[in-house]
Amino acid sequence: MQNLSKNQQIIFDLIDKSPEPLKAYTILYNVQKKGIKAPLQVYRALDKLVEIGKIHKIESRNAFIACHNSSCRVAKATAFSICEICEKVTEISSAGLSKYLANFKDKDGMKYIKYNLEFFGLCKKCKVK
C-alpha cells in the first residue's frame, strides 16, 4: 500500500472519522482551514482514494465512506445498506453475498468482476420508531 499524499491524507482522515458518508462539498468546507480551497482538489483526492480502495462512493447519494471491509481492497465489489429514514449507511461484509455475486453469470454467460450493490430499508433504530 502506497502512502497517501498530503491532500489525500487530509481528506481520507476526515472521511474515516465520519460516522456518515460525506459529500464532496461537505468535505471541501471541512478542509478549507487546512488549505484545500478548490473542488477539484477534493475530487482528485476522492478519485484516487476510490481507485486504491480506501473509500467507496455511495452512488445513490453522491457521498463517500471509508472502507471498513478488509477483504475489498480492490474496491471492485461493494455492498451497502442504506436506511431510507436516517440515511445511515453501512458496508455489508458477507462472505456468502460476495461469493454469490462474484460467481453470478447472466444469461449470456457473462461474469462480472466488479459490482456495486445498494440495499435500502430501515435501520434498527428507525424500525422501532
Place this chain on the structure above:
Amino acid sequence: MQNLSKNQQIIFDLIDKSPEPLKAYTILYNVQKKGIKAPLQVYRALDKLVEIGKIHKIESRNAFIACHNSSCRVAKATAFSICEICEKVTEISSAGLSKYLANFKDKDGMKYIKYNLEFFGLCKKCKVK
C-alpha cells in the same frame, strides 16, 4: 396502472425507444420541440416514472432506462450490467439473483425490500475487440 400524463408520456416514449440510458438534459434537448422547456418538467416526469416503475435510474451514470422486466413493476429491486467501454446497459432478469437478494439478511438479521445492483464488466462486443 394509471395513465401517464402528457409530459410523462412524451418522456417515457423517448426513453423507451432509446437503446441506451438517457440523461436528464439529453432528454430535455430531445423534447423541447414538444414544448417541454425546463429541466424541472423533465425531472418531475422522471421522478414519477421511477416511482411507478416504468423506468429505472442507473445511479452510477445519472441516466434513465425503461424497465423491460415485467416482474419488477414495483421498481424496488433492480439489477443492471454496465459495459465499462461502450457504456451499454442491460437490465438483468434473473429469478435466481432476485430471489437470492430478496432473501438476503445481513448480520443484524435485517431484510431489505429494495435494492439496486450495478455490475460492471465488458459486454460481448467490447470483449472481442
Place this chain on the structure above:
DNA sequence: ATTTAAATTGTTATAATATAACAAGATGTT
C-alpha cells in the same frame, strides 16, 4: 547528485445535474 517520468498540487472558469419557490391549470371524486 542529476536527469527523468510520474504523480500531485494550485487556480480559474465552466459544465452538468438537480431542486426551491411560486402560481396556475387540469383531473378525478364525492
Place this chain on the structure above:
DNA sequence: AACATCTTGTTATATTATAACAATTTAAAT
C-alpha cells in the same frame, strides 16, 4: 359544484463535477 390532488409552467438557484493550463513535488534510475 366543491374539494382535493395531481400536473404544468416558469424563473431562479443550488449542487455536483470537470476542463484546461501551469507549476511543484516525489520517486526512481542512472
